[in-house]
Amino acid sequence: MRSPTELAQVFRDKQLKLTPQRQLLFSLLHQNQSHPTAESLYEVASKQMPGISLRTIYQTLGELAEMGELQLVDVGIGATRFDPNIADHHHFVCESCQAIHDVDILSAPKMSLQSGEGFAVNEVGVVFRGHCNQCNHKQQFKSPGSQAKNKASK
Amino acid sequence: MRSPTELAQVFRDKQLKLTPQRQLLFSLLHQNQSHPTAESLYEVASKQMPGISLRTIYQTLGELAEMGELQLVDVGIGATRFDPNIADHHHFVCESCQAIHDVDILSAPKMSLQSGEGFAVNEVGVVFRGHCNQCNHKQQFKSPGSQAKNKASK
DNA sequence: TTTCTAATTTGCAACTGATGCTAACTAGCA
DNA sequence: TGCTAGTTAGCATCAGTTGCAAATTAGAAA
Numbered sequence: 495m496r497s498p499t500e501l502a503q504v505f506r507d508k509q510l511k512l513t514p515q516r517q518l519l520f521s522l523l524h525q526n527q528s529h530p531t532a533e534s535l536y537e538v539a540s541k542q543m544p545g546i547s548l549r550t551i552y553q554t555l556g557e558l559a560e561m562g563e564l565q566l567v568d569v570g571i572g573a574t575r576f577d578p579n580i581a582d583h584h585h586f587v588c589e590s591c592q593a594i595h596d597v598d599i600l601s602a603p604k605m606s607l608q609s610g611e612g613f614a615v616n617e618v619g620v621v622f623r624g625h626c627n628q629c630n631h632k633q634q635f636k637s638p639g640s641q642a643k644n645k646a647s648k
Numbered sequence: 649m650r651s652p653t654e655l656a657q658v659f660r661d662k663q664l665k666l667t668p669q670r671q672l673l674f675s676l677l678h679q680n681q682s683h684p685t686a687e688s689l690y691e692v693a694s695k696q697m698p699g700i701s702l703r704t705i706y707q708t709l710g711e712l713a714e715m716g717e718l719q720l721v722d723v724g725i726g727a728t729r730f731d732p733n734i735a736d737h738h739h740f741v742c743e744s745c746q747a748i749h750d751v752d753i754l755s756a757p758k759m760s761l762q763s764g765e766g767f768a769v770n771e772v773g774v775v776f777r778g779h780c781n782q783c784n785h786k787q788q789f790k791s792p793g794s795q796a797k798n799k800a801s802k
Numbered sequence: 803t804t805t806c807t808a809a810t811t812t813g814c815a816a817c818t819g820a821t822g823c824t825a826a827c828t829a830g831c832a
Numbered sequence: 833t834g835c836t837a838g839t840t841a842g843c844a845t846c847a848g849t850t851g852c853a854a855a856t857t858a859g860a861a862a
Binding site: 686687 | 847855858859
């Protein structure tokens with residue numbers, strides 16, 4: 495995603511108003527690697543601007559996504575996540591802590607389908623699921639019992 | 649997914665009851681390639697067994713998924729889809745008609761991450777997005793206007 | 803065949819994430 | 833400074849899903 499200053503210019507060029515709410519979100523999203531949900535952004539934003547509406551967060555995120563400044567990431571666990579990294583990349587989801595990390599793929603930068611099906615592919619998304627470094631370490635110090643329990647839970 | 653008969657045996661072995669509702673769902677799911685939602689299964693099931701509860705559909709699908717007889721597919725468009733194909737495969741989603749198709753990948757059967765991040769990967773899911781054969785054909789006979797409109801709509 | 807009981811189903815309430823609607827507000831131009 | 837189109841806030845509403853408890857039932861035992 496572009497810098498808050500650049501985004502401000504883009505908005506001005508499009509005759510869109512540069513409200514304090516929008517500017518706050520620009521800065522919260524800029525170089526944000528945490529793949530936040532609308533709700534989590536709302537919590538942070540509320541501290542800096544009490545009274546800001548969750549509705550406005552959704553609204554602005556939707557606009558940014560429509561303008562291609564933001565990527566929507568839905569990995570099937572709860573809410574949609576927002577990713578200011580719009581470069582070509584994929585995601586790793588930790589099944590323990592639900593964190594999402596950007597990843598690059600070494601092999602097969604362009605995957606091809608087993609053809610003959612007549613699909614016109616616009617976009618390919620790869621989601622890796624597993625356990626991140628931190629959760630792996632934590633796991634090692636737990637009892638086998640709690641480990642098994644952890645494994646069984648969805 | 650196993651055949652209804654085999655599933656019946658699995659349930660008996662686990663001391664689970666073989667209710668008519670469960671048997672109906674076994675047969676509706678067996679060799680079902682349409683990646684149905686709970687709701688769409690409910691509609692079909694209701695015709696054969698009026699009065700069956702949507703709650704029961706969710707319940708049974710959840711059990712089957714937990715037993716590994718069913719795969720949950722969430723491609724970020726509305727409801728969770730259920731896939732009785734539990735073999736290793738991936739999905740193509742048509743952005744026009746929302747249909748999901750199973751696909752095999754030619755290259756890179758095993759993708760590796762740009763390592764050094766310490767992720768323990770359990771599972772890799774690839775989702776292709778685009779337009780299926782049918783929707784591509786339909787598109788060709790539409791006016792440029794409606795085509796543009798279609799493209800713009802989310 | 804009848805009885806019994808733990809498992810299952812049903813129906814409804816409730817919850818989460820997201821969006822529609824509209825009155826009140828405001829950025830930025832004239 | 834005033835005006836107005838664009839924006840925000842707040843509430844209602846929706847879809848998908850799950851929790852809960854009462855009613856029902858499959859299947860083992862008598």
